[in-house]
Amino acid sequence: MALMLHAGNGNKNAFKALIAAEYSGVNVELVKHSEMGVSNKTPEFLKMNPLGKVPVLETPYGPVFESSTVARYGFLSGTSLDLLRGRNSITGTLTSHSTAPLYGSRPIHGSSVLSESAKGISSNRPLSPNLILKKPQLSATYSISHRIFGAALCTAILVTPVLMKFSVVYDV
Amino acid sequence: MAEEMGFLRRHFEDVKEHWKSNFAYLDYYKKTLGRREPLPKWTDADVEEFIASDPVYGPQLKALRESKKYGIAGALLGAAHLGGVSWKYSKSPHGVVLATGFGAICGGFFGLEVAEHVNQLYKFDKQAANLRFLYWWEDKTLGNKHLASGAQQN
Numbered sequence: 001m002a003l004m005l006h007a008g009n010g011n012k013n014a015f016k017a018l019i020a021a022e023y024s025g026v027n028v029e030l031v032k033h034s035e036m037g038v039s040n041k042t043p044e045f046l047k048m049n050p051l052g053k054v055p056v057l058e059t060p061y062g063p064v065f066e067s068s069t070v071a072r073y074g075f076l077s078g079t080s081l082d083l084l085r086g087r088n089s090i091t092g093t094l095t096s097h098s099t100a101p102l103y104g105s106r107p108i109h110g111s112s113v114l115s116e117s118a119k120g121i122s123s124n125r126p127l128s129p130n131l132i133l134k135k136p137q138l139s140a141t142y143s144i145s146h147r148i149f150g151a152a153l154c155t156a157i158l159v160t161p162v163l164m165k166f167s168v169v170y171d172v
Numbered sequence: 173m174a175e176e177m178g179f180l181r182r183h184f185e186d187v188k189e190h191w192k193s194n195f196a197y198l199d200y201y202k203k204t205l206g207r208r209e210p211l212p213k214w215t216d217a218d219v220e221e222f223i224a225s226d227p228v229y230g231p232q233l234k235a236l237r238e239s240k241k242y243g244i245a246g247a248l249l250g251a252a253h254l255g256g257v258s259w260k261y262s263k264s265p266h267g268v269v270l271a272t273g274f275g276a277i278c279g280g281f282f283g284l285e286v287a288e289h290v291n292q293l294y295k296f297d298k299q300a301a302n303l304r305f306l307y308w309w310e311d312k313t314l315g316n317k318h319l320a321s322g323a324q325q326n
Binding site: 162165166168169170171172 | 204214219233236237239240243277280281284287298299301302305306
């Protein structure tokens with residue numbers, strides 16, 4: 001499966017993207033029959049890039065335009081692109097058979113519909129609060145034992161007169 | 173010099189007596205909780221017997237026993253009221269349970285306060301009344317044991 005790059009044949013800015021794709025081992029293809037001045041004025045194209053400029057790369061996360069951006073981010077694995085879009089997961093649709101390490105790559109998973117938090121777990125992002133990794137510290141232990149003791153003390157103080165009032169009548 | 177020592181010693185003994193009387197309430201716990209073996213359990217009939225026998229503390233204990241139902245009534249009212257309110261406004265089951273419990277405590281407390289004024293419990297030392305019964309019961313049960321063992325020896 002290849003990512004589609006919308007640009008005319010021989011477009012120098014498209015070469016930037018294509019070179020980056022070659023280096024990162026991503027399968028990218030130029031769309032056929034892209035005509036300057038015509039294909040980039042259609043409503044479908046403008047939906048992708050409102051500026052109406054080429055090259056535009058179609059990625060699973062949405063279109064990426066501006067040639068340098070395409071070169072820099074268009075072919076990376078989920079990481080930076082997700083940073084770009086505020087998400088943190090990747091799917092396997094970038095390259096289904098690539099064995100070359102992608103730039104800033106992470107293990108590629110099969111694409112599926114996941115919630116944001118589930119995606120975070122699958123991409124080994126450290127969760128917060130990170131109880132698994134956080135070293136148990138003496139100050140934290142003191143702090144919680146202090147709180148527990150305070151709660152017990154308050155309970156004892158509040159409960160004692162209540163118990164005394166009841167016990168005086170109900171003991172005998 | 174000897175007079176001063178005498179004076180100081182007397183003062184010191186007075187201070188000790190004062191503090192002993194301050195902590196007199198601990199006797200109650202020594203008699204109830206601080207025993208090596210617990211006293212045999214008494215019944216209502218035993219309490220009635222004490223009430224009839226003791227002219228000073230009997231009526232006090234009688235008034236205390238009458239206050240029990242005020243406490244229970246108050247607890248039921250409080251539990252029903254607060255539990256009902258919490259059920260009406262929040263359907264959370266654990267919230268209703270906790271609210272009912274707290275209502276019972278507060279209602280019971282208030283009911284006992286009402287009893288204190290209706291039966292005039294504020295006029296006497298309630299803990300002392302209970303303690304007097306315990307003294308009487310202790311003499312009765314442990315005294316019997318002494319008598320029984322003495323009879324065996326004889």
